Amino acid sequence: KLRNLRTGAVIERTFNAGEKVPRAHLERRPSQYLYNDGSSYYFMDMENFEQLGLGRAELGDAVNYLKENMEVFILDYHGKVLGVELPNTVELQVVETTPGIRGDTATGGSKPAKLETGLVVQVPLFVEEGDVIQVDTRTGEYLKRV
Structure with missing residues (x-):
């Protein structure tokens, strides 16, 4: 199964022996969860201190574990935020x-x-x-x- 990182669509594909698939390189940006205003969840990038608002759809189940001041990683693929990586x-x-x-x-x-x-x-x-x-x-x- 393959997932399109831009759209989130999942497809099934069979590969031949020896066929290579390029690996997607995700950027993991250290961030801190600040607050939510009911519609968006706000994070601060720990490197440049910019704030980023993400919707519930982008975060998925991660919203169930977010506490103020929690440190997480924002997963970024070519400028598009895919979600957050929580501590275990x-x-x-x-x-x-x-x-x-x-x-x-x-x-x-x-x-x-x-x-x-x-x-x-x-x-x-x-x-x-x-x-x-x-x-x-x-x-x-x-x-x-x-």
Whole structure:
């Protein structure tokens, strides 16, 4: 499968043995997430301090993990922003979850928890509102309580 970096379209193609495909060179620009105004998410380039606004469509699932002042990489291909590269893990606060029932921790069950960014993840029963947890940005899974 090949993805067009300009349009995002995916096509299937079979290659012959020995056929070479040129590698796309993406520029990774260190940036810092600043804020969102409801329609755009704003980042500051850490090298030239310019601000860049990106829409939800360009960011995809990354919006679920963005916290103010978080350092990320903006992925750029010939002047077109393709998205952001997040750190592998982020620490987010639990803002809403059901209380754990005493004695349920031994069963190894889980419950949904809403995080400060609006993301909902499954967490162990011992996690409570106000706890800070570590989440894997690649899978969206709970890793540990911090």
